[in-house]
Amino acid sequence: MARSRHALAALAAAVALTSCSAPAQVPVETSRPTPSPSPLPSTLAKFTGQKLEWEPCTPYASNELSRRSFSDKSTECARLTVPLDYQDPAGDTITLGLLRRKAADPATRIGSLVVNPGGPGASGMNAAAAYARSREAAPLVRRFDLVGFDPRGVGASRPRVRCSTDAEWDADRASDSESDTSPAGTAKQLADARDYGAKCAQRTEHGARLLANIGTRDVVRDLDVLRAVLGDEKLTYLGYSYGTQLGAAYAEAHPDRVRAMLLDGAVDPAQDIAESLVTQMAGFQGAFTEFAKRCAAREGCALGRDPAAATQRFQQLVRPLSTRPVPAGNRKLSFEDAVTGTSAALYSPGNWPSLEAALAQLAEGRGESLLALADGYYSRQRDGGYAGTVDTYFAVRCVDFARLSDRAAIDAAHQRMLRGAPFLAGGTPDMSELDICSSWPVPPTSSAHVPKADGLPPPLVVSTTRDPATPYDQGVRLAKDIKGALLTFDGVQHTVFLGGNECVNRAGIAYLLDGTLPAEGTRCS
Structure with missing residues (x-):
């Protein structure tokens, strides 16, 4: 199952000290009376x-x-x-x-x-x-x-929260079955999504x-x-x-x-959950475009010297991985991990030099650096263990939004995601979130609202x-x-x-x- 790009890198965002416009400050309005906090329920006193x-x-x-x-x-x-x-x-x-x-x-x-x-x-x-x-x-x-x-x-x-074992995580990431869009492939993806939710309920204490x-x-x-x-x-x-x-x-x-x-x-x-993913994918496309411009200005950029052709060049680099993963130390780099590692690096320009180097390495037929970026996203430790952050991500997301179960609406959202992020076309990053949540074992407890x-x-x-x-x-x-x-x-x-x-x-x-x-x-x- 392709995993969603949540914000584990929020604290890593960093840029050089720069300028600020309109530095004047105004105090918070103090004339408005401040109400005293309402009492807590007595049932929570302990x-x-x-x-x-x-x-x-x-x-x-x-x-x-x-x-x-x-x-x-x-x-x-x-x-x-x-x-x-x-x-x-x-x-x-x-x-x-x-x-x-x-x-x-x-x-x-x-x-x-x-x-x-x-x-x-x-x-x-x-x-x-x-x-x-x-x-x-x-x-x-x-x-x-x-x-x-x-x-x-x-x-x-x-x-x-515990859904997948460490071995299951490694196997899932190494598999590119999500790229199979045939009826049989789609049926398997939906079955995998249901199985994932069932494992979360079975393996988490209190279920x-x-x-x-x-x-x-x-x-x-x-x-x-x-x-x-x-x-x-x-x-x-x-x-x-x-x-x-x-x-x-x-x-x-x-x-x-x-x-x-x-x-x-x-x-x-x-x-709602679909719109949040659609807008996020468009945001990642924007970051990829900015990264491509910076990369193109440098000699040896694996995406070439023409930023307008960067999406096509990226696809030429990563699409073959769906059938022919490349060596990455004692592991292999799959298509899914290549796009996950790329997306993870797009969170901050501070990571872009590492992404440039990783793509250059991929152009030479090796995947260690992109795999390391993907490992960081998944919180995979050097001993092969996973921190469980992505399992928790799905557990929360699937109860925070009204459930989308209409197949046509899910498919339409998938297509909008890929139209908004053409650098990811050909794969299914973020696709499985809607599928997982559509069959989640417990109902939502929140919904989108102003x-x-x-x-x-x-x-x-x-x-x-x-x-x-x-x-x-x-x-x-x-x-x-x-x-x-x-x-x-x-x-x-x-x-x-x-x-x-x-x-x-x-x-x-x-x-x-x-x-x-x-x-x-x-x-x-």
């Missing part, structure tokens, strides 16, 4: 009143990345207990992993800053650990307790019960329990990519419990003009819908705050510290 036991983070590590990240002695970790099913708070419980870096200047501490890096499926603990060491985040670390949490099913949270309570609806409830347990009357929140969807949903549910909310790389809650959060303090929405994964217009719409301020970044990457741009950092830090919003129309570049 959860909101729990005392966290903070300890060294090393035991919370579950893979190579977290083992490195969690070795920092300035951070501490704990487990937050929450109901498996909020409709049955007296029933089974699950735990969420937390990581905290306490404010460096306790005398000027504001409260907690809760971070979610996106996905769904990405680790907030890893994100917070990275920011704890970041010079760019230092002004925030000085005044806030920096807190990252692994949402239910993710990373150090227990239980985790269908966890899958039915893993979506944004329930993570918002967890986030409010976390806010209460941390002792914050109101939430200060930093969300990237899918984390903006989570933040917007929290704002809808609890507008009176928000202090400040910075949302970078916005997901438009009003888009968000409404009356009484919400104005949030700050950061949107990048040529963001491949969350197109610019989505941020424009979200800012309008939730009555927030829009900060525009002119660039080609997915998310930018604390990712190397001084202008965006200055505006975002000022907002999170004291509520100062950038002037209307502010653009950074």
Whole structure:
């Protein structure tokens, strides 16, 4: 099954320090009365009143990345207990992993800053650990307790979503059966999609019960329990990519419990699952076009010196892999992994030199570098193990949207995706998501809608003009819908705050510290 391009690379986005236009700042309106937070349900008292036991983070590590990240002695970790099913708070419980870096200047501490890096499926603990060491985040670390949490099913949270074994992942990626568009091939793909969902229910602890309570609806409830347990009357929140969807949903549910909310790389809650994939594919085509222009200017570009012919040249490089994979160390590079590795690198221009080198290597008949890029996307470790991020991605996506089960509508969406991203034509990246969700073993718990959060303090929405994964217009719409301020970044990457741009950092830090919003129309570049 071809896997969707979710935003695991949100924190890797980085560009050189550049200029900022319209730097003037305006304060948040203070004349509007701020309502007191509404009381929490008494049935949740045992959860909101729990005392966290903070300890060294090393035991919370579950893979190579977290083992490195969690070795920092300035951070501490704990487990937050929450109901498996909020409709049955007296029933089974699950735990969420937390990581905290306490404010460096306790005398000027504001409260907690809760971070979610996106996905769904990405680790907030890893994100917070990275920011704890970041010079760019230092002004925030000085005044806030920096807190990252692994949402239910993710990373150090227990239980985790488990659908495919490591061997099944390797075999699935090595197979290019998705390229078979014959009636028999299509039937097999649909059967594989149903089988995938069934395995998720069979192999995940609590099975269908966890899958039915893993979506944004329930993570918002967890986030409010976390806010209460941390002792914050109101939430200060930093969300990237899918984390903006989570933040917007929290704002809808609890507008009176928000202090400040910075949302970078916005997901438009009003888009259904098909439209979100169609617009995302068009965004990746735009990033590929920009990459091709840069590559074409360099001697030896594997896509040639004519950017207009780059899509055709890319297809000439990767299409033969569907029947003849090339060596990649002791493995082989399939067509699926070639387009996955390429798409993963398109998230940020910082990765483009690696992609140039990988395509040049492919032109020579070797696939190690593109396979490594795909491995990074899938969170495959050097020992061959998988972190399970993509399994969680599907588990959340399939309950966050109304189910699309009409075959004609699914096929039409597939065709629109490929028309919007011709560099991927001939394969089926992102195709199986609609198929998987159409036969998912539990029903949706959310649906697309225009968000409404009356009484919400104005949030700050950061949107990048040529963001491949969350197109610019989505941020424009979200800012309008939730009555927030829009900060525009002119660039080609997915998310930018604390990712190397001084202008965006200055505006975002000022907002999170004291509520100062950038002037209307502010653009950074």
